[in-house]
Amino acid sequence: MKMLLKRYKYFLVLLVINIVVYGLYPSVGQNSIDITWSNAVEMLSVIPPIFILLGLLDVWVQRETMIKLMGEKSGILGALVAFFLGSAAAGPLYAAFPIAGVLLQKGSKFSNVLIFIGAWSTTKIPMLLFENSSMGWKFMVTRFMIDIPGIILIAYITEKLLNEREKQHIYDQASFK
Amino acid sequence: MFTVLMYIVAFGFLVLSFIKDKKKTFLALEKAWKSFENIMPQLLSILVIIGIMLAVLSPEVISGLIGEKSGWRGMLMASLIGSVTLIPGFVAFPLASALLKSGAGFMQIAVFISTLMMVGIVTIPLEIKYFGKKAAILRNSLAFIFSFIVAIAIGVVLR
Numbered sequence A: 001m002k003m004l005l006k007r008y009k010y011f012l013v014l015l016v017i018n019i020v021v022y023g024l025y026p027s028v029g030q031n032s033i034d035i036t037w038s039n040a041v042e043m044l045s046v047i048p049p050i051f052i053l054l055g056l057l058d059v060w061v062q063r064e065t066m067i068k069l070m071g072e073k074s075g076i077l078g079a080l081v082a083f084f085l086g087s088a089a090a091g092p093l094y095a096a097f098p099i100a101g102v103l104l105q106k107g108s109k110f111s112n113v114l115i116f117i118g119a120w121s122t123t124k125i126p127m128l129l130f131e132n133s134s135m136g137w138k139f140m141v142t143r144f145m146i147d148i149p150g151i152i153l154i155a156y157i158t159e160k161l162l163n164e165r166e167k168q169h170i171y172d173q174a175s176f177k
Numbered sequence B: 001m002f003t004v005l006m007y008i009v010a011f012g013f014l015v016l017s018f019i020k021d022k023k024k025t026f027l028a029l030e031k032a033w034k035s036f037e038n039i040m041p042q043l044l045s046i047l048v049i050i051g052i053m054l055a056v057l058s059p060e061v062i063s064g065l066i067g068e069k070s071g072w073r074g075m076l077m078a079s080l081i082g083s084v085t086l087i088p089g090f091v092a093f094p095l096a097s098a099l100l101k102s103g104a105g106f107m108q109i110a111v112f113i114s115t116l117m118m119v120g121i122v123t124i125p126l127e128i129k130y131f132g133k134k135a136a137i138l139r140n141s142l143a144f145i146f147s148f149i150v151a152i153a154i155g156v157v158l159r
Helices: A002-007 A009-024 A026-060 A063-070 A075-087 A093-105 A110-122 A125-135 A137-161 A164-174 B002-020 B022-056 B059-068 B071-084 B089-101 B106-118 B124-157
Strands: none
Touching (some): A002 A009, A009 B022, A026 A093, A075 A110, A075 A137, A093 A110, A093 B124, A110 A137, A125 B106, A137 B106, A164 B124, B022 B124, B059 B089, B071 B124, B089 B106, B106 B124
C-alpha cells in the first residue's frame, strides 16, 4: 500500500490540484475533468494492441535478428526499418517509449531507435491522411519532405552528442525493464 | 479506423503466437502488462496535466494567442504552446485549419503543429525514464529548433 502511494504520489498531487481548481473555478475544473476522462478513454482504447505487439516482439524476435535488422552494422536498411516501423504505428508518442525500450534491449542502434521515435512522432501514416484533409496536400507534402531529413539529422546529432558511457547506461537501463 | 487495424494486427499475431507456442504467448502478455503497469504512474499524471492545461488553454485561448500575433513573436508563441500542450491529431488539425481561417499565418501554424508532434514537455519524465536525461533533453531541443526550419520551408512553399 505504501509502495503504491509512493509510486502514484505525483498523480495524487495532481488530482488534488485539479480538485482545488474545481473549487476555485468550477467551469475550468469541470472542463479539465472532462478532458482528462475523454483522454483516458482514448488512451485505453488505443494502447492495448500496442502493448500486445510489444510483448510479442519481445518473446518472438530474437536479439540476433534485431541486431541484423537495426543494429550497429545495419546501415541504411536499419534506418529504413526504423522509419517504417515508426510511421506505420498509430497512437500517441508516449506509447512509443516502451517499444523503444524493447528495441534498445534487443540491440538496435541508438540512432535507429531515435529515427523510430522521430517517425512515430511526426510522419505517422494515419496522421498524414488527416493532415492532408484538413490542411491541404501542399502543406502535408512539404512538411513530410522536410521531416525525413530532419528526423535523421536529429537522430544522428543526438547520438553523436552522447558519449559511450552515457549510451551504455541507456542500454543497461533498457534491459532492466 | 487505424485503431481497428491495430487491433486486427495485434489479435492476428496473438492467435498465431498462441497456435505456435502457448507458453511464449502468455509470457508475451505478461510482458505487455508489465510494461504498461510500469508507465502507469507517469501516464496517469500526464493525463491529468493535459486535462488541466487544455482546460486553461482552450482552443479559443490558443486562437487568441496565436491568431493575432504574427511574425517571429507569433511563431515563438506558437512554438511554446505547441511544446507544452499535447493535443491528439484529430483535434489539432481542425484547430490549425480554423486558426488559418481566422487569420493566423502558415508559418505560425507550421511551427505549432511541428512542436506539438515532436516536442513533448509534459511527457519528458517518461522519455527520460527510457532515454536518460541528456538524450531526452537533446532530442526535444533539436526538435524545437527543427520546427522553425519546417516553418520556414512551409512559408517558402505556401506563401
